Amino acid sequence: MKLHAWFAAALLAVSAAAQAQAPIRIGAFLSVTGPAAFLGDPEQKTLELYVERLNAAGGVLGRKLELVSYDSGGDAEKARTFAKRLIEQDRVDVIVGGSTTGETMAVVPLVEAAGLPFISLAGAVVIVEPVKKWVFKTPHTDRMACDKIFVDMKARGASKVALISGSGGFDKSMRGECLKVAKNHGINIVADETYGAGDTDMTAQLTKIKNAAGVQAVLNAGFGQGPAIVTKNYKQLGIGVPLYQSHGVASKQYIQLAGDAAEGVRLPAAALLVAESLPDSDPQKKVVVSYKQAYEARFKQDVSTFGGHAYDGLMLAVEAMKNAGSTDKAKVRDALESIRGYMGTAGVVNMSAQDHMGLDLTAFRMLQVRKGDWALAK
């Protein structure tokens, strides 16, 4: 009897020690393949790279990190299945993932029910508005992009604006937000054209915009090849007013695709795109330059803001665990909510109970294509 109790105690001690040594499990579901692969691919690479680097530096709270990642292929249904597996089978401590808004929103009810901190990497406002107890996000919202663009247009004396957008989820969401906030800036939308997902030529829509009365600037909301075709057609038609693009095309690839036609195009984007040309006094410079160099050295491809969102997500989770001093889910959630002044690739993050994104307009920089590269707009 006595021996039995002693044995049980020993077993308990051993399992407690094992618990302390067990790795912290970071769950992820990302669109590594499929139509949103340009989001999920750099996100996955970033998570792998930084879990490795954190482990090499001794881990977090004295424990190693372990990445459990699934490829949702951009499918909301699959995202839901994988999130369920992450919660119930893999028993992860936090989820950093959800490349698209659709995937993210499909998973929100699951994490809310399970009480698991979830940092989304998708763009739309609906993710954090209204605030959901367990859901946070790292990227800028499309509404902020609209605000930033309209402020810039106003400053350059344009108030009659034409809109052209694609038919994807991102495009539609941004178009809606821009239409909503235009009035706040005294912007008058005089034309509102759309194009389809696989469209090969947008000159018909742009001709309509060109002939709309009094257009002073044009805004194209979209990502992928669509905006590059719009830019080329814009040049072909010789439309003289300034062209603005969205943060959806904030990558070198856009300039490569659109070529000379991209010269002078403006868009709002994170500082990551112009990392090296930021002034040394810029508080964000250190973070973005170090991420950019680490990523490009390892994967031999240009850094994208999307990978940056994953970096921010992982680092916020780590920061919250450190602040909470444990991986207890409720404590990590509270710590996430009280992060202030954290400098990420997207900008300075000030979370609060009302704001689970924590970014403001200063996070966006107005960029301009100059001599085939991104530069800070003057």
Added chain:
Amino acid sequence: MSAELAQFLLSGLTVGAIYALVALGFCIIYNASHVINFAQGEFVMIGGMATASFLGAGLPLPLAALAAVALATLIGLALVKFAVEPARGASVVTLIIITIGAAILLRGLATLVWDKRIHALPAFSGDAPISIAGATLAPQSLWVIGVAALIVAALWGFFNRTLAGKAILAVSHNRLAAQLVGISVRRVLLVSFGLSAALGALAGILIAPITFTSWDVGVMLGLKGFAAAILGGMGSGPGAVLGGLTLGLLESLGAGYVSSAYKDAIAFVIILVVLVLMPGGLLGGRSTERV
């Protein structure tokens, strides 16, 4: 106002010529086997992507294009060898489903062999737009329209003037009779898939400077090309061109004068109306007209 109309027409012609080029690829395989090859869009993708990657490896454009067409042809032959031939004797519907599977496989392979990024090819003769009646046209559009016309002529010659072309038509009309007079059905299938793949790849190379190219570019182009082929009359070369141009013009005029949000819907509704009135398509033969 007339400058506006001219621009819509030119836009429509550009898009229409692209659809026509893709639609032409459907003709040959359909003529040989009555199979609609749903991997045709993937041949278009392979043409563009392979050229982009060969260009990146340092080959000059003509050589890269040639290598890409050769690669696509090989893949077309492999498709017959490893997917269509083993299903010998299967119904046309089964073969069509096989091509859908092949399309998914080829898309997946493209993401592995190449990447998931969008690539651009340089325009063959510069980007300076050509001005016509107050409207503008990209020089590359002329390449697309010109080559589409050449291909129609070449196809017509092939099917009407050469033994191989006539053999393909013979197989399509009556497989057993063709076999009895000594035509190798296996050979006809190989030739038709190889030719279709080469044609698709050529289309992919020509249009890539306008539309860009990526691993999934074949999905939408294949669908629009298919619609154009059906509209013009499946299996007819001039029909494919007419169908493509009609579809392109419908889209651009729809976007210009009605609503850009509904331009695809407008085009497809008109296609449905045409097919109800003329089930064989604009230039398609009536189905009773069998030799």
